[in-house]
Amino acid sequence: MRNRVLPALLMSAALTAAVLTAGVAPAAADGPSFEEQLRAIPGVTVTGVADKGGFPQYSLSITQPIDHRKPELGTFQQRFSLWHKSADKPVVFYTGGYGLSTSTREPTTILDANQLSVEHRFFGPSVPAGGTPWEKMTVWQEASDEHAIVEAVRPLYGKSSKWLATGGSKGGMTATYHYRYYPKDLDGVVAYVAPNDANNEDDSTYERFFQNVGTPECREALDAVQREMLVRRDAMLPKFEATAAAEGYTFDQTLGTTDRAYEFAVLDQVWNFWQSGTIDNCPTVPDAGSSTDDELYQWSLDHGLSIYEDSTLGANSSGPYYRQAAAELGWADLKFKHLADVRHYPDIYQPNSVLPESMRTTYSNKTIAGVDKWVRNESQRMLFIYGQNDPWSAEQFTPSAFDSYKYIVPGVNHGARISGLPEAEKSAATATILRWAGQ
Structure with a gap:
């Protein structure tokens, strides 16, 4: 060395x-x-x-x-x-x-x-x-x-x-x-x-974090919202596409399709809630079962539905971070057991997914x-x-x-x-x- x-x-x-x-x-x-x-x-x-x-x-x-x-x-x-x-x-x-x-x-x-x-x-x-x-x-x-x-x-x-x-x-x-x-x-x-x-092969510490953060009631409510966002994918995807169109977002250079970009955003939702929020935000979590599509989508958009799109990825903005994560820094590959039957892309939650092909790489620990x-x-x-x-x-x-x-x-x-x-x-x-x- x-x-x-x-x-x-x-x-x-x-x-x-x-x-x-x-x-x-x-x-x-x-x-x-x-x-x-x-x-x-x-x-x-x-x-x-x-x-x-x-x-x-x-x-x-x-x-x-x-x-x-x-x-x-x-x-x-x-x-x-x-x-x-x-x-x-x-x-x-x-x-x-x-x-x-x-x-x-x-x-x-x-x-x-x-x-x-x-x-x-x-x-x-x-x-x-x-x-x-x-x-x-x-x-x-x-x-x-x-x-x-x-x-x-x-x-x-x-x-x-x-x-x-x-x-x-x-x-x-x-x-x-x-x-x-x-x-x-x-x-x-x-x-x-x-x-x-x-x-990077062991993400059990992250799994334990999400099993214990906040209160049981808050964790259950967040998981239910996250799951419902994928259960109602057919209703939510047009809303997501409208948000993307209004903001000028594209996905063809990185995640590829709006469906893939939508699923990636939903997977990241609970992480982002705790990263930026606190337990004081828990009372705002809607009841997933009784909320309308509009209520569920708007709350999610305001509380953690972070959209990964071409202009802030690749060589731009935070994009180089994902190259570093894919190459050396590692990432949290969560299991999302409560979403297993409603996911379309089981292997999407990793940094190469949000990189253009020319930046993708293999990881070394x-x-x-x-x-x-x-x-x-x-x-x-x-x-x-x-x-x-x-x-x-x-x-x-x-x-x-x-x-x-x-x-x-x-x-x-x-x-x-x-x-x-x-x-x-x-x-x-x-x-x-x-x-x-x-x-």
């Missing part, structure tokens, strides 16, 4: 040397300004500057190799941003795991820190010209992208600066992966609601299983936050015994935050983050 990452390490060392020789070390009182130092970093371009809370937020791009092991294959521009407050403050390294998001994260607020935000490779405009080689969108390649950014920017903050990575959901996974391959980049990780599908083992046994200074009623929080990372912790926020969904913990746990988690940042 070490030999396989050596080329990227050599590249990063060369980049660091170039940065230092270019005079980008922290400025003396009469030296170049922070912005001048930022503009002087080889391979980095300042594309804009805006004010955020009285501090500059720089829009940036960095030239990255398409393949860190084979830099001769070409490059692409990866977007990132830097909200700079002071070279004396910690840096929170944030990735959402998708396109570029610059929203202020909870650890940034706790630490009053600088925040560096990164767009994941091959999302948004962070793609190579002339087509995207999807086989190069791997966990290790993105970790190497982020390592190169750390190496480029770190000299502006000095050797004593503390760097903590954070992210939620896929961003929390990405932060964990970065730390696994480049642990010296960071002084700790705060990962929120980060799924850990270490064994090797990378994620290796990360899971490292987190459990070797990692240090990792803090995981999960939501009690969040389906994505069902399969969790297990922190090591080395200054690492896990907290479950009671009663909440995919939006779990430290601020929602009981007071004693919130104080403990906050104190840990402050300590890691040297505060």
